[in-house]
Amino acid sequence: MKVSKYLDTEPIQELPGVVKREVINTEAGAPNFCMRVFEVEPGGRTPLHSHPWEHEVFVLSGQGVVRSEKGETQIERDSVIFVPPDERHRFVNNGNEILRFICVIPLVS
Amino acid sequence: MKVSKYLDTEPIQELPGVVKREVINTEAGAPNFCMRVFEVEPGGRTPLHSHPWEHEVFVLSGQGVVRSEKGETQIERDSVIFVPPDERHRFVNNGNEILRFICVIPLVS
Numbered sequence: 001m002k003v004s005k006y007l008d009t010e011p012i013q014e015l016p017g018v019v020k021r022e023v024i025n026t027e028a029g030a031p032n033f034c035m036r037v038f039e040v041e042p043g044g045r046t047p048l049h050s051h052p053w054e055h056e057v058f059v060l061s062g063q064g065v066v067r068s069e070k071g072e073t074q075i076e077r078d079s080v081i082f083v084p085p086d087e088r089h090r091f092v093n094n095g096n097e098i099l100r101f102i103c104v105i106p107l108v109s
Numbered sequence: 110m111k112v113s114k115y116l117d118t119e120p121i122q123e124l125p126g127v128v129k130r131e132v133i134n135t136e137a138g139a140p141n142f143c144m145r146v147f148e149v150e151p152g153g154r155t156p157l158h159s160h161p162w163e164h165e166v167f168v169l170s171g172q173g174v175v176r177s178e179k180g181e182t183q184i185e186r187d188s189v190i191f192v193p194p195d196e197r198h199r200f201v202n203n204g205n206e207i208l209r210f211i212c213v214i215p216l217v218s
């Protein structure tokens with residue numbers, strides 16, 4: 001068993017305005033999926049992109065929108081987002097504080 | 110893409126004092142793993158048990174301990190816990206408010 005606080009994990013500057021922490025990954029012994037915590041600065045965004053794996057997301061704090069080709073939906077604390085494999089998506093922080101969310105992905109070889 | 114608030118998901122009384130919500134599961138289209146949110150009342154606990162799959166846990170609020178055969182560790186908001194397959198574990202709410210945590214498990218057939 002491994003117990004930590006998420007801020008103990010080294011941050012990675014994923015994109016300008018977007019920091020990622022891999023809080024549970026293969027290094028911790030995870031066999032199937034990886035838990036990451038993202039922090040997006042106000043005005044920050046992830047690119048509109050797609051990939052063959054899913055996202056399972058839980059918003060911890062802040063406000064933003066998740067965009068797909070079908071439109072956008074407001075998200076905030078306690079929002080849950082399932083992004084299926086191959087669906088284009090983007091997260092945007094349109095609020096005044098950090099948008100923090102958990103994003104779980106499968107470990108793909 | 111499916112966007113919801115976690116409280117929109119129907120609660121399941123998993124145990125006395127323990128409520129579970131399957132916020133992302135096969136019904137939502139999840140192919141590999143399932144995201145659940147647990148709420149444990151003050152004094153509530155999950156049984157000391159083990160199973161062949163792992164847990165990836167993130168604590169949202171409240172205070173408690175996670176116990177294994179090696180001892181116990183205090184957990185609180187922003188704690189991250191990786192429970193490897195087959196390791197005995199128990200979550201206990203030893204605080205005065207609801208202990209809420211995300212727990213992700215693989216979809217096993």
